[in-house]
Amino acid sequence: MSLLLAAAAAKAAAAPVVTKADVRKKQAAAASIETHRSELVALADQVWGFAETALREKRSAALLAEYAEKQGFRVERGLAGMPTAFVASYGAGAPVIAVLGEYDALPGLSQKATADKQPLAAGAAGHGCGHNLFGAASLGAATAIKELIAAGLLKGTVRFYGTPAEEAVGGKAYMARDGVFRDVDVALAWHPADRTRADMTGGQAIVDMLVEFKGRAAHAAVDPWNGRSAVDAVELFTHAVNLMREHVKPTVRMHYTITAGGDVPNVVPEVGRVWMWARDFDRAELDPVVERLKKAVQGAALAAGVEGSVKVQAGDLEILINETGARMLDANLRLFGPIRYTLEEEAFARALQKASGVEERGMDSAVVSLVGQEPEGGSTDVGDVSWVTPTLHVSVTTAPRGVPWHAWPVVASGGMSIGHKGLVLAAQTLAATMVDLFDDPAARAAVRAEFEKKTKGYVYRPYIPDGPPPVPKE
Numbered sequence: 001m002s003l004l005l006a007a008a009a010a011k012a013a014a015a016p017v018v019t020k021a022d023v024r025k026k027q028a029a030a031a032s033i034e035t036h037r038s039e040l041v042a043l044a045d046q047v048w049g050f051a052e053t054a055l056r057e058k059r060s061a062a063l064l065a066e067y068a069e070k071q072g073f074r075v076e077r078g079l080a081g082m083p084t085a086f087v088a089s090y091g092a093g094a095p096v097i098a099v100l101g102e103y104d105a106l107p108g109l110s111q112k113a114t115a116d117k118q119p120l121a122a123g124a125a126g127h128g129c130g131h132n133l134f135g136a137a138s139l140g141a142a143t144a145i146k147e148l149i150a151a152g153l154l155k156g157t158v159r160f161y162g163t164p165a166e167e168a169v170g171g172k173a174y175m176a177r178d179g180v181f182r183d184v185d186v187a188l189a190w191h192p193a194d195r196t197r198a199d200m201t202g203g204q205a206i207v208d209m210l211v212e213f214k215g216r217a218a219h220a221a222v223d224p225w226n227g228r229s230a231v232d233a234v235e236l237f238t239h240a241v242n243l244m245r246e247h248v249k250p251t252v253r254m255h256y257t258i259t260a261g262g263d264v265p266n267v268v269p270e271v272g273r274v275w276m277w278a279r280d281f282d283r284a285e286l287d288p289v290v291e292r293l294k295k296a297v298q299g300a301a302l303a304a305g306v307e308g309s310v311k312v313q314a315g316d317l318e319i320l321i322n323e324t325g326a327r328m329l330d331a332n333l334r335l336f337g338p339i340r341y342t343l344e345e346e347a348f349a350r351a352l353q354k355a356s357g358v359e360e361r362g363m364d365s366a367v368v369s370l371v372g373q374e375p376e377g378g379s380t381d382v383g384d385v386s387w388v389t390p391t392l393h394v395s396v397t398t399a400p401r402g403v404p405w406h407a408w409p410v411v412a413s414g415g416m417s418i419g420h421k422g423l424v425l426a427a428q429t430l431a432a433t434m435v436d437l438f439d440d441p442a443a444r445a446a447v448r449a450e451f452e453k454k455t456k457g458y459v460y461r462p463y464i465p466d467g468p469p470p471v472p473k474e
């Protein structure tokens with residue numbers, strides 16, 4: 001392709017799609033979100049305060065489900081074996097447009113909404129990924145669409161899916177496996193971020209596995225020849241992993257922790273465990289890496305004279321990007337964004353950046369172009385949904401540019417006005433894009449057609465193990 005042609009193609013790809021949807025309906029949806037703004041912010045702040053971790057999000061799920069019910073949605077609690085999953089629906093018939101929400105927190109990240117590091121409750125969990133905003137914004141978008149359906153301005157069904165445990169086992173994978181999204185025409189999701197864009201890259205597929213070695217205990221000085229050390233196998237296995245890094249594609253990520261490595265030096269360790277995650281941008285690339293890791297487990301066990309086993313505990317697919325949908329999201333981000341910040345918010349952001357040792361450049365909510373987005377690390381169970389129904393994904397600024405994610409600065413900004421502003425833009429963008437999908441059947445069909453084309457001959461196989469999700473016992 002000539003440079004000129006390439007530039008023209010890039011420009012065409014970047015041009016906002018003007019669907020035939022009525023822009024006044026988008027304005028009405030945005031106005032509804034403004035009307036409900038204080039309620040939505042209160043929901044996000046309460047979930048932020050609960051800071052409940054994966055599959056323990058009882059109060060968070062209950063709060064959002066009750067709000068949905070109060071707004072007139074029909075709510076079904078408990079989906080795919082998870083008490084903290086739910087669906088709220090409004091309207092009847094086709095199309096069925098769904099928006100996903102999350103609300104789980106991360107262990108150990110408790111933090112006040114301040115620009116210096118101060119835990120709210122030492123050792124407790126915190127919303128280091130902004131999921132408190134994620135759930136509330138998506139529910140706000142669904143509520144705005146519900147009002148348009150109630151007013152007779154849109155026809156069909158809107159659903160909000162409350163999806164637990166994104167940070168651990170991936171609740172959406174269980175929901176997708178159980179066919180929860182089977183009749184959904186299009187699903188939408190967003191994620192809090194340090195910048196704003198309609199996503200044209202889909203994160204990484206991930207496999208979460210537990211490697212276990214079982215040896216034989218003996219006195220480490222009296223009769224070590226009677227012992228077989230499980231920790232020897234742990235060392236051999238992790239050494240193999242670290243050598244393997246040289247011989248995998250640069251896009252592969254392998255990280256592990258040693259969760260059992262013996263108790264005392266004078267006992268030959270009987271049990272060794274490695275908790276390992278492997279990722280790549282494409283499942284097709286990742287699967288052979290996982291097979292090699294399994295062989296390394298066997299090799300390590302053989303060399304140490306112990307038994308080795310691997311259990312895949314969880315996993316997500318990469319998000320299948322829908323470019324047609326991304327162009328709609330992009331146009332709507334530009335309709336309602338970028339976010340404007342006060343001087344106080346900019347100062348708060350720079351203080352967080354200073355404390356994190358990153359460039360003090362303040363907030364960045366400029367809408368990033370659809371063209372030239374680089375693949376980024378990280379995984380999400382939205383990926384699984386995207387392979388069973390067309391899924392549109394957008395990132396919205398809720399934290400200062402460049403601060404570490406899954407860390408206290410994200411908890412801090414997600415509990416104050418910076419996060420709240422992101423919530424509002426996310427809700428408005430999602431709602432306006434739902435208006436596109438409801439109001440313009442051709443736009444909806446184009447999203448669907450792209451999905452059908454990309455998944456032709458594809459059979460969805462989740463990474464999660466058979467059986468119910470590992471819901472903790474009371």
Ligand SMILES: [Zn+2]
Pocket residue numbers: 129130131166191
């Ligand atoms: Zn997240």
